[in-house]
Amino acid sequence: MKKALLFARELVAAAVAEGATVVDATCGNGHDTVFLAELAGAAGRVYAFDIQKEAIVATRERLLQHGLLERVTLLQASHDDSTLWPPAPVSAVMFNLGYLPGGDHSLVTKAASTVAALQIAADRLKPGGVITLVVYTGHPGGLEEYSEVRRFLSCLPQTEFTVLEYRLINQVNNPPLLLAVQRLQAGRP
Numbered sequence: 001m002k003k004a005l006l007f008a009r010e011l012v013a014a015a016v017a018e019g020a021t022v023v024d025a026t027c028g029n030g031h032d033t034v035f036l037a038e039l040a041g042a043a044g045r046v047y048a049f050d051i052q053k054e055a056i057v058a059t060r061e062r063l064l065q066h067g068l069l070e071r072v073t074l075l076q077a078s079h080d081d082s083t084l085w086p087p088a089p090v091s092a093v094m095f096n097l098g099y100l101p102g103g104d105h106s107l108v109t110k111a112a113s114t115v116a117a118l119q120i121a122a123d124r125l126k127p128g129g130v131i132t133l134v135v136y137t138g139h140p141g142g143l144e145e146y147s148e149v150r151r152f153l154s155c156l157p158q159t160e161f162t163v164l165e166y167r168l169i170n171q172v173n174n175p176p177l178l179l180a181v182q183r184l185q186a187g188r189p
């Protein structure tokens, strides 16, 4: 059975073509940013947000190592600042919630800004495009953020979006779960 992050990447890979505009809403150490930059290709564009300078520096370094820095706009800012987002259509948006691995564990994503960013993402999502959220419930505030995000997503109109929840239910230590949204394409179920 695949882990949440792997499943998220499979969904994103199926939705992103060369030349696409995509967003990494929480770039952290830059692993997803590299993944997105490879998918979007030389003609594509990745917008990568993180509030921590440490994360932007780490992501920049990882992109440089992969020769992908030119495809990425790095933004040291909160992902709920709509003025920094690319215009529609956006093919994919990845969120990896919680804290920066190896960083300050008290600096975590928060329900209010995550939900506000999700609204921006949904408004700009291309038909067939996807939003993925890898969600952690084991740290303080994680369960509350999950509940708020899930409540928001479960209210998205089913005539426009499909929303999925994927989780392994017999594992110790609260493994991450996946929430994913796809904007429907006209004429397709």
Ligand SMILES: C[S@@+](CC[C@H](N)C(=O)[O-])C[C@H]1O[C@@H](n2cnc3c(N)ncnc32)[C@H](O)[C@@H]1O
Residues within 6 Å of the ligand: 025, 026, 027, 028, 029, 030, 031, 032, 033, 049, 050, 051, 052, 055, 077, 078, 079, 080, 096, 097, 098, 099, 100, 101, 107, 108, 109, 110, 113, 114
């Ligand atoms: C789990 S880490 C992301 C891991 C990353 N995707 C990777 O591949 O390494 C979560 C990140 O979200 C960032 N973050 C927290 N609140 C944020 C916000 N409002 N806007 C953007 N990033 C935020 C944290 O600084 C942290 O680096």
